[in-house]
Amino acid sequence: MIFACVNYGTKYDVKYVQNLYNMVxxxxxxxxxxxxxxxxxxxxxxxxxxxxxxxFKHHDMDGWWNKMQLFNECEEETLYMDLDVVITGNIDCFFxxxxxxxxxxxxxxxxxxxxxxxxIMRWKRTKGxxxxxxxxxxxxxxYKMFGDQVATxxxxxxxxxxxxxxxxxxxxxxWFDRKGERYAKAKQTxxxxxxxxxxxxxxxPNPHESTQDWVKNAWx
Numbered sequence: 001m002i003f004a005c006v007n008y009g010t011k012y013d014v015k016y017v018q019n020l021y022n023m024v025x026x027x028x029x030x031x032x033x034x035x036x037x038x039x040x041x042x043x044x045x046x047x048x049x050x051x052x053x054x055x056f057k058h059h060d061m062d063g064w065w066n067k068m069q070l071f072n073e074c075e076e077e078t079l080y081m082d083l084d085v086v087i088t089g090n091i092d093c094f095f096x097x098x099x100x101x102x103x104x105x106x107x108x109x110x111x112x113x114x115x116x117x118x119x120i121m122r123w124k125r126t127k128g129x130x131x132x133x134x135x136x137x138x139x140x141x142x143y144k145m146f147g148d149q150v151a152t153x154x155x156x157x158x159x160x161x162x163x164x165x166x167x168x169x170x171x172x173x174x175w176f177d178r179k180g181e182r183y184a185k186a187k188q189t190x191x192x193x194x195x196x197x198x199x200x201x202x203x204x205p206n207p208h209e210s211t212q213d214w215v216k217n218a219w220x
Contacts, residue, residue, distance in 0.1 A: 001030065001095060002078040007038040008056075008066045014046045015208070016083040019219055021049050023087040030095040037066075037073065067118060067148045068135050071128035078128065081198070082119040086173075086207055088218045089197040094122065094165065102127035102161035105153070109172045109200075110182065115157065118149035119200045120170065131155050171196035173210070174203075190215075 003024055007017050017036050024034060035052045036043065044053045056069045070080060079095055098104050103123045105116030123131070134155050135142050142151040156162045167178055175183045176193045192199070192214045199215075201207055207219045 001032045002035050002074050002076050003028075003032045004035045004037065004070055004074060004078050004080045005083055006067055006070065007036055007040060007043065007083060009039070009063065012083045012206075013208075014040070014043060017043065017051070018047050018049075019207075020081065020083055020085070020087075021047065021051055022220060023218065024081075024091070025049065027087050027089060028091050028095065030092050032079070032095070033076075035074070037070065064118075064148045065143070068132065068151065071123065071135075072132035074128055075125060077122070077124050079122045080118075080120065082200070084201040084206055085119060086199045086201070086215055086219045087197065088192065088199065088214065091197060093169065093197070094120065097122075097165060098163040100161075101163040102159070103131075103156045104163045104165055105156070106165050106170055106200075107167055107178060108149070109175055109178055109202075111178050115153035116149055116164075117200065118147075118152055119202070120165065120198060121152070127156070127161070168195055169197045171199050173199050173201045173205075 005017065005020055021034055033052060034050060035054055037054050037056055039055065054073065056066060056073065058069055061069065104121065106120040108115045108117040131152060135151060145151050145154065171193050173190060174188050190210065190212050207215060210216070
């Protein structure tokens, strides 16, 4: 299997690739190939470990839309996570959950969207090819949507071979769970909820900006 990440543009420092690799290495027993897709030509010289660095084939896509290329580039079953996640427990379950599913996604933190959050997702090669083909044949249509996760959800959400990761496995750094109202900024504690395995940072702050000890102890 492949564990994939994307470091495209200047949003995240190389340290984010290194720390994600370190966290995955510490927290899984599943044999895998760690692959980072990037446009940084010097990245192989700046990271340590068994990290395979690849370039995307298409260079006419902006920002988050580059993540759609993942579905066409990974030749094996792939588990993907964003760079701005913090892993605090063993992630073997993300590799093995619903093994027959063609696509497994993380439910969005806002239940009202009824969409997947593309921060964490897993797919088989044939499903990846299907997602890419559907997207690529009408990019103008999908570009009208708000981001890659909306486009991906639109393609796979209602298919019978699509499943979800348990909500308890993930938490937002800002909001504990997917129930009830979103936390107001003044009520954001940034504490760990005690059960999630992966914490997703979206917007600010980013992991390197966190003052929480539990983040500092894991994100390294």
